[in-house]
Amino acid sequence: MTTKVNCFHCGDECISGEIVKDEKDFCCSGCKTVYEIFSENDLSCYYDLEQNPGATPEFTDDRFNFLENEQIQEKLIEFTDGETEIVQLYIPHIHCSSCIWILENLQKLNAGIISGQVNFPEKTVSITYKKQKVSLKEVVILLASIGYQPYISLEDFDKSEKIKDRSLIYKIGIAGFAFGNVMFLSFPEYFEVSEYWLEQYKPLFRWLMFAFSLPVVFYAGQDFFISSYKGIKSKTLNIDTPIALGISVLFIRSTAEILFDLGTGFFDSLTGLVFFLLLGKLVQQKTYSFLSFERDYKSYFPIAVTKINENGSEENLPIYNINKGDRILIRNGELIPVDGVLVKGKASLDYSFVTGEAKAVEKNLGDKIYAGGKQKSSVIELIADKSVEQSYLTQLWSKDAFQKNHQLEYQTLINKISKHFTLVVLTIAFLSTIFWLIYDASLALNVFTAVLIIACPCAIALASPFTLGNLLRIFGKNGFYVKDAASLEKMAELNTFVFDKTGTLTTNAGSKITYEGVDLSNEEESLVKSTLRNSNHPLSRKLYEFLQSQDIQTIDDYNEHIGKGIEAKINQQHIKLGSSNFVENPLTQTAQETAVYYSKDNNYKGKFVFKSAYREGVWDLIHQMKKENQILVLSGDNSGERQYLEEKLPFETQVFFNQKPEDKLMKIAKLQKNQQHVAMIGDGLNDAGALKQSDVGIAIAENINVFTPACDAILDAKNLPLLNDFVKLSRKGMKIIKTAFVLSFFYNVIGLYFAVTGQLMPVIAAILMPLSSVSIVAFTSIATNWVTRNLKSMT
Incomplete structure (x- = not known):
């Protein structure tokens, strides 16, 4: 006689002893082979996480x-x-x-x-x-x-579409259909019709109600049982456990009543319960989808890219306006925003954002270039092969390598609630049921089921994601693009703000430039402008616009030395632009000015002196933030503007000059060691290390491709004066979450009172539960819209 057992790998039925390995039975050689592969590669703990988790493999030689x-x-x-x-x-x-x-x-x-x-x-x-x-x-x-x-x-x-799961819609349809028919079949007993009904049709109607309940329990409600089962297997009680228990009790009790002719059961409550629970899940799913849609890929790219028009002119466009076939220009340090084909220049790409390896990848004319690489050499041009939503760059910002795992206190509170909530609910349910079995057994089942349903913590679980999700959406509409909810949570804890000066407090627009030195010939001006065309530094971009020459020459070699300057070789001529020491200026550098020094073939020629223009509203912003926070200003420039800054900045504001990128990073690390929660606000060029080190890194974007996965948020430069408003609103968002917790707690206490005292039917509890979730979503949405009502973009 053959003994039937289950396959150790996939769980299908098989014959004991027919295919065996390590005293384990398998249904086929395929499952046995998979087991052997896992065992030989030290992966056998695969079977410890779940029982029979595998699928039977199908082998053919040429399928792929x-x-x-x-x-x-x-x-x-x-x-x-x-x-x-x-x-x-x-x-x-x-x-x-x-x-x-x-x-x-x-x-x-x-x-x-x-x-x-x-x-x-x-x-x-x-x-x-x-x-x-x-x-x-x-x-x-x-x-x-x-x-x-x-x-x-x-x-x-x-078509860029995944197979859509419509099972929830089908389950709601089946549960709703069954609920309506069971209610209809229950009417005669509701209204106590004549004896004819009792004698002729009562048994038929009761068994029809039983039949309608079967697909509701075993199909429409299966997700609750599966989730509960997996939770129990992993020795945890999740929020679906009391719901599954309530459905089981209602079904078993109702079946017993009609089987032994004790009554009509609770099939109306049972089918209504599952229908309204699924309806609540659909509302939650649709709301999440709405928030996700509001923050699509465009939310991550408020930056611009340089498009070269047919007449050769350059135009800055929002990155998501680039279409297939457009010719775009990429400078040194810029990320490739879309897949394309290289048509001019030589690409030396750093794909460490994608692969984790910093090895440079060389590309020549005609080669395909994938999005996500950072150009490390001179300027290149490429023809876009895809639009930005189809490129790999859209996934970079959420890549695990760039996540910062800071946990806040209220998150721990949610975890504690989830961990202990079900146990508390089950204890209340069993104690109240025992009481009613002694006091009035007819109400015991209703009390038990109502307690399990009404105390579901869905409302508590929804408070945080919907509050923060709505704030992310509103912030995005006002030019502040925050990576995720975790970054928004960290903003609420900030107490120290570190500002970069050049390109952050200052703006290219309105800056005045004068040249001091040997007069520039047309050829030299062309050489300087051709060199500057490759750089993305704010001073380089401003100087590039200042020079009048239109004769752009091809560069033979180009290097950018971060924090020092840039150099290039054009037609055997060596051009250097940068700090005084970098160009080996024989004269003493004036400490009271910001300047870019220029040398040709190692001979100093002159300097371009900048009179910085500060962003409108930036001083008011810093004065407002200083009232509640510590403020620091870090600058890679010399101390030429120290006196001016000391006059404009609030008293005791710390200002540091001649800061290299590594100096900025160390400053932030030191603040964090002193238990400070630090935000770094920089231009994303020389500040990548400091942005990543900080608790919240905010990159300022102004018509240049400064996107870096090191930052947690991107702020449209013209909306910098709103930064303090964004920080305050993030703190108000946390207060809204805590208020929603309190409302949810009172809802559960009041609901439990009526449930425990036998005044609440299970079907009413099932209606109230999704309504409570909807009410929390409505509250958080209304509250966040109310507190942000005065937030207006500077556009």
């Missing part, structure tokens, strides 16, 4: 031969620098923690794979691998061999 086609590879691969490639694949089988664990440890199965990153809600995995060691086809075959075969459809890929 189409991935050898280069045109198909180009459509699928999101990024390549010739050595490292990144591909994102949709894997329908992703369903549990074991799936996430194994897919993020693929490097243990193949040394050519660098990393895997799973997006669990989207069921996708982004895989980074070395092209010389493993091909795209081999990556896909590896996934298929361990039971995670990707779904690859080039037609769907071109």
